[in-house]
Amino acid sequence: MTEQQTHEDNVRASAEKIRAAAGTLAPKLALVLGSGLGGLAARVEAAVSIPYRELPGFPVPTVAGHAGTLSIGRLNGVPVIVLNGRKHFYETNDPYPLRTMVRAVKAAGAETLFLSNAAGSLRAHIKVSELMLITDHINFLGLNPLTGPNDEAFGPRFTPVTDAWDPELAARVKAVACEQGITLHEGVYVAFRGPTFETPAEIRMAQGWGADAVGMSSVPECLIARHCGLKVVGVSCITNMGAGLSDEKLSHAHTLKNAAHGAGDFERLVLAAVKVL
Template sequence: MNEVQLHIENVRQAAAKITAALGNLKPKIAIILGSGLGGLAKQVEAPVILAYKDLPGFPVLTVAGHAGQLIIGKLNDVPVIVLNGRKHFYETGDAYPLKTMIRAMKAAGVETLFLSNAAGSLRAPIKVSELMLITDHINFLGLNPLVGPNDDSFGPRFFPVADAWDKELGAKVKAVARQNGITLHEGVYVAFRGPSFETPAEIRMAQGWGGDAVGMSSVPDCLIARHCGMKVVGVSCITNMGAGLSDEKLSHAHTLENAAKGAGAFERLVLAAVKVL
């Protein structure tokens, strides 16, 4: 069995395990929790928890703030699947674990993927601990997770991404934020591969491109989901200003600390948003 055949089999087996665990629930939305945003997982009602390590082909996680659990249940009485943690491309050059995770969601009946991440602000008005709706992205990872053999059963070889971040769903999230008094900026997310934080010169470059926030995830997730026909909406939790824009000393511990400051607003936003998405 070659790696493509193994991937297809892993998606099939993982989706079967997830479907069996769903019981009578039929969740149409899955939420991937970014660094420091795992607290939302504790709010899932009547949770059924599957460890990533027990799902064939799912990623093995190594970064603090990513628990590696798939949680089935309800948020605000809405059936959901919560994915507590992701594999980043600073950990690996292998896209198959992330593809398996997202494609298994699709095979289990999920139609919408809600992405979240911790990000650095590129604009002074977008402050630390605030949230930003992702309206578009710039892929500066140096890779695309869909490079390699294409299986038409998942999606087409070539596909447009002008609507990568769903405008209708984004408008619903913005309306929910207004109704609940939650500050929600909107802007373009620039993805760098990491694991080093960006230099001040790279931050100025990203600003010049029209970027509003910078991070190390979510773009591959979005591309994989759109390839297989899922709708995508995403929110960044701002954990720092980009290098050179403040006197902060950037570190992963600093990211997790500031993500915790914005986590309350993020959780309130998601709990309200799942009702309308």
């Protein structure tokens, strides 16, 4: 059996387990919770949870702040699939587990993927603990998760990503933030591979490219999702200023601490936004 055939079997088997756990719910919305934002998973009503390790081919995270659990239930009354944690490309050279995760929720019936992450701000007006709606991205990971033989069962060889981050869904989230009185900036997210934080020179380079926030995730999931026909919307929780833009000492513990400070607004935003997504 080829790697691609194994992958297709894993997607099918994982989707079947998700549908079985969902019962009659039939969620159309899936959410990926980033570093320090996993508390939202506890807000899922009547949740049925499945560890990633029990879903064939799913990525098992190795980083603190990523629980590696899929939950199915209702958020604010809306049926959802919540993916609590992700595996980053700095943890692996293998794109298949991440492809399996995204494609399995699509095969299980999801139509929209809501991505979240912890990110560093590249702009003085986007402050720590505030939120940023992702309007576009720059892929500086040095790889694309769709590289290699195309999986024709899931999508075309060449996928346009002009509107990778769906403008209509973004407008709905922006309107919800306004109604809730939540500060929600808009901007371009640039993904570096990590696991080292960026140098001050790299931050200046990213600013020159027009990026507004920097992180190590979300772009791969977005590309996989668009390839298989999922709509994508995303929000960054700003946990620090980019290297060289402040005196703060960057660390993962610092990221998790500041993500917790922004988690309240993030949860309020998502709980309201699920009604319009």
